[in-house]
Amino acid sequence: MQRADGEHVNLPSAREDLERQAPVPDTPQTRSPSFRLAFSDQDFLLHRDTRPVRLQLELMKPELKLREAGIESTVVVFGSARVPSPEEAEEGLAAAEAAYRQAPGDHDAGLGLARARRILERSRYYEEARRFARIVSKAGQDGGGKRRFVIVTGGGPGIMEAANRGAAEVGALSIGHNIVLPHEQAPNPYITPELCFRFHYFAVRKMHLLMRARALAVFPGGYGTMDELFETLCLMQTGKIKRRMPVLLFNEAYWRRLVDFEAMVEEGVIDRGDLDLLTFVETAEGAWDAIRRHYGMS
Secondary structure, three states: EEOOOOOOOOOHHHOHHHHHHOOOOOOOHHHHHOOOOHHOOOOHHHHHHHHHHHHHHHHEEEEEHHHHEEOOEEEEEEEEOOOOOHHHHHHHHHHHHHHHHHHOOOOOHHHHHHHHHHHHOOOOHHHHHHHHHHHHHHHHHOOOOOOEEEEOOOOOOOHHHHHHHHHHOOOEEEEOOOOOOOOOOOOOOOOOOHHHHOOOOOHHHHHHHHEEEEEEEEOOOOOHHHHHHHHHHHHHHHOOOOOOOOOEOOOOHHHOOOOOOHHHHOOOOOHHHOOOOOOOEEHHHHHHHHHHHHHOOO
């Protein structure tokens, strides 16, 4: 006979055994690391040879939580962590202007002012990602217990924060898949706390980003954004992702400046049909319309 959690009734669960361990004599045997319960022995779990176990745990933990939350499908938002909100960008510009007024001939102050102006211009992507997440999240909510088109991001600042923020503003759940980095990335405050995860392995994190995905919205970004975009395109091109889904690139001019897709066709390294994997969009509304058309939604 089994309980609902799968444990046999006449056998103690691992948690019960861990919690009810009786005091043991202090002997060389009980002090030995080998005496520890394997699943509570951190040194053992962090051993080089238990890497497969750690990979499995990182795969399983978010999957169980997402299943419990009724997350049926997601929309992934990629983009730069270095895109601030317009309010933050305006504050940065004001500070740069003040510094330049105090030293109008200073070279560094002039560079700082020019950079602050570019950052303010780039902050429009933050607002677009925020609005896109509001539209998608509002449309994806229903009362049937299943949650569709749930926003998922890498969990950090910038475009990721904007998307989680947009979802929160319409009372929707959103997911954040954080990663441990040399310079620690703190989760942004708009992720649903119960759906805020942290990964050690980039590969498992990217797998979770795509497992329930029904569309990708890709905003201007750097190495990380390019890595996520092209890995997804490769998986779709090679059929490793079963169903085609919209890959929406915000700001066509930016992407065509960075990547000459036509040159790749001319060089014969991709087929012309591979360009159909991409859809360029300029606005949140245009992106949502592309998703609706793809899935035949009214």
